[in-house]
Amino acid sequence: METVLSKRVAALGKVGRGARGKQSALRSSAGGEKLEDFGGQLRLDLLIFSSSPCQDIFVGGIDTSSTTLEWAMSELMRNPETMKRAQEEVREAMRGKGKVEERDAEGLSYLKLVIKLTLRLHSPAPLLIPRVGRETSQVLGFKIPAGSRVVVNAWALGRDPTYWGDDAECFRPERFQGSPVDFKGANFEYIPFGAGRRMCPGVELLLAHLLFYFDWELPHAMKPGDLDMTENMGGTASRKSELFLLAAPRIPLPDVDISWS
Numbered sequence: 001m002e003t004v005l006s007k008r009v010a011a012l013g014k015v016g017r018g019a020r021g022k023q024s025a026l027r028s029s030a031g032g033e034k035l036e037d038f039g040g041q042l043r044l045d046l047l048i049f050s051s052s053p054c055q056d057i058f059v060g061g062i063d064t065s066s067t068t069l070e071w072a073m074s075e076l077m078r079n080p081e082t083m084k085r086a087q088e089e090v091r092e093a094m095r096g097k098g099k100v101e102e103r104d105a106e107g108l109s110y111l112k113l114v115i116k117l118t119l120r121l122h123s124p125a126p127l128l129i130p131r132v133g134r135e136t137s138q139v140l141g142f143k144i145p146a147g148s149r150v151v152v153n154a155w156a157l158g159r160d161p162t163y164w165g166d167d168a169e170c171f172r173p174e175r176f177q178g179s180p181v182d183f184k185g186a187n188f189e190y191i192p193f194g195a196g197r198r199m200c201p202g203v204e205l206l207l208a209h210l211l212f213y214f215d216w217e218l219p220h221a222m223k224p225g226d227l228d229m230t231e232n233m234g235g236t237a238s239r240k241s242e243l244f245l246l247a248a249p250r251i252p253l254p255d256v257d258i259s260w261s
Helices: 002-013 044-078 080-093 109-121 203-213
Strands: 023-027 034-038 137-139 142-144 214-217 246-249
Touching (some): 044 080, 044 109, 044 203, 044 214, 080 109, 203 214
Antiparallel strands (some): 023 034, 137 142, 214 246
């Protein structure tokens, strides 16, 4: 993000002192202030100030989606039968079509179960966002004073045998078939995003693309059970080791017009 903004500043710095050269079109998303040219120098402090919420948007919308997609592919490669069923659903739904569009992904029920289970086992933010208690309360006999910072371990809740059975860590999407449990916060055993209408944007469409256009194999004659599933704990629980897969084109890719007007 800083690189993009720096290039924009450099471009604006080349504008002369003509009609609008002294006031940049860039505005601070926090205060709506203009980035002005004082003696030929752009106000970088305002630009840096505005970059923070921009970074939140980029990270919140991209990092969680890419992490979830990587884990979904990891689990599918580790469970060939599940991969086969998911690919069959996508390719049957797309029969006669050459391009996957967003409306096509809406009807992929099994694919939705795959993503739902991926989010249970691999919550994008394992400890969610810290909360602060607004009033003193009692939880399981413990007193939680008002103002206490509360950290919720969504990762542990998603793997707790009390709620998910002895096979809690088994990747079996069918367990969600017909289940009312969702990720909007009403079911506390399944809160990969906390509470509210949150979702990793674009994951269903991206995964549908990968399964529709390509057949996938593990490199170096690896077996599914050999795939390292160790997590790298942090703000987001990404894979500790990079995921390397071999992609064999199955469906011709659509032509994409990348010309610039």
